[in-house]
Amino acid sequence: MDFSLNEDQELFRKFVRKYLNDQEQTKVARDYIAGNVEAVKQAITGVNELGCMMVNIPDDYDGMGLGKLDLVPIMEEFGRTLMPGVFLETSAFAVPIINQFATTEQKQQYLSEVASGEKAFTIAWLEPSRSYTEKGIQLEAILEQEQFTLNGMKTQVADVAFAQYLIVPVRVNGEVSIIVVDKETPGLTITAQKGFDETRQLSSIYFDNVTVPISALIGPLGDGWGILQEGLLSYNAAVSSVCVGAMEKIIEVASEYACIREQFGQAIGRYQAIKHRLADMKLSLETARSLSYYANWALETTSEDRVEAICSARIFATQAFVEIAAHNIQIHGGIGFTEEIDCHLFVKRSRFYENYLGTQAQYYDQAISALGWDAATKAKEHENLLIS
């Protein structure tokens, strides 16, 4: 029995933390809000130099050849500082699906480019129907003479500024397929959207006769939905770790503040109203951490319960993050309500993850289905169908 990260993983965490502390933690996120994209790109270059993007890329493609669990401490550290960028989209979505479904040539190109820190991915999935269901994917790609022609629109695409490639789910002959599109392809227009969380920049992307060679297709034609589901499992396990990191930082800051802020002649942390709220926050954090460790372990070992484990971690961690970020403002009182300190940044980021790449409701349904709890209902519905 050993339910903990190993020494190497904890050591890597230290390097990442040291680097992000040197960047003055949330200063990078604040630079991004102020529109200083170059400063953020510089900070990201530093992260790449540490090797963060190489971790889960196989040796053959210039990576470290490590697993899902090795991403956990890195994601937690990114969460602590609300680091802007497309690490999740790249390392926890694009890399795993390319690794699992792409051809050797595609891997050689994309994975090597990611490993070197040269290029990154973001995900252009959502469409105006605003649904992360299979039906919601309507952007049409016509396949003729070894190339796809794309027409349609994607929306709420995160941080295109830091990505070269877009993972684009499209419909080819009525079926979902996955295509990688370079954002600089002619016919593609990117329009910024004003988002709730200013540390993540959202965009709408218009495809007007955008042509892409057939070599950009990931996996077999028409297998796109299954590929996306695999990508989501990786992404959700990783996003739960990001939330854990963010919550850990919030609780450190809130506890520290409760020790120094005095009212009625004593630290507010002496009052049980504050103490018990913080204890509840700590318990939620540690529970989210346990669920996220397990989710990543289940993913890595393709354990039988991986779908329910990952959905649970995702639902619990994102929900706890929303709640803990809110408690943090209450503990800080008036100052917590200002732009001056970081409290609001965490609140806004928590609402970003809550419904990004799938809604809470969707993950409840997915977990319920994985646990087999809807089987009884389905049998009943089937029976009713037969009767009518």
Added chain:
Amino acid sequence: MDFSYTAQEEQFRQELRTWLEENLPEGWLASQQLPSEEAELGQFLRKWQKTLADSRWAAIAWPEKHGGRNATLMEEIIYHQEMVRVKAPPLVNYVGLHMVGPTLMQIGTPEQQEKYIPKILTGEEVWCQGYSEPNAGSDLAAVQTTAVKKGDKWVINGQKIWTSFAHFADRCFLVARTSKGEKKHHGITCFLLDMNQPGVEVRPIIQMNGEHDFNEVYLTDAVAYDSEIIGQVDDGWRVTIALLMHERTGIGAQVFSLEQQFAELVNVAQTVTEDDQPLIAKPEVRKRLLDLYMNQRGSLLNYYRNLTKQLKVGHPGVEGSMDKLFVSEMTKKLFSEAISIQGHAGMLWEEDAVQDQGYWQKNYLYSFGQTIGGGTSEIQKNTIAERILGLPKDVGR
């Protein structure tokens, strides 16, 4: 990360499993029916403990020379898992086996060890724990029961409350005040009190579920001798705490029980029908179950994480307060949800239509005690805030 058990651990599990199949009380696996009459129950439980002790399964963590197996922490975990799996009858001498015995081995004199330990193991002498008083609950150091030396005797007066198993007990690990110290935890002494004497009166407290676990214990000129003092006179606070620290795996049993109770609740939701539909067909029920599932998994995984740490550093950490808080609150939540989910059937108590002979209703009522006994949830939260998060101590402490 590695959730597997070693071959040796699996062998240990198999040995225990086989033994349980052969030695559980007759018909136990089918119905788990305890005798309802109190004297008969006492006999039944003592017999069960004797059976365990005879095969060295009563106190596996004890050294072999005292009848244990010198079990590792992982073996203790497996022991709890297996006992929960068969819903084994409770250990009537839980206090003796898990608290008094190890404390005697640590602090007791050779004479005390020789006199008490063998009878603790077999259940020949059942022990209770005389800690809480009407005015000393969470604030244990405020005990008011007094012990005054008169000749060669200590004369003890006062009242204890919430004393589990006192109605079966032969001896009591009693905390009493022997002098007024500078601080309130000074001047305390621990006694190994004989319960079978005229000065000790046990009155039952009936819980809200109709069962009887607790008692009030009235001490009126009860007598103890120097040989029945454990540790030094007036230096008993140390002993008091030492006893509490021996409870090293009790939370595990609760965590594994919660896991099993959750599986049973899902089974209820899948098999009980309303309007010819299983309860689980309702989206509302499924959502409630998933919330419970996440929390139940969380409590189990938190426990495994803390266990990992304990295996590495060699002693339990303050994180135990998080496990205690979470598993007790979740147990309360689970039974509460179980009543809700059953709809109209949740209102029933003892009658034919009630689900599982009223198991859910009875345990729902019983679960209120879990967030109070063994340190209330509020005390756990203070501990988490002060000892883990580093907040200042409460006003008044």
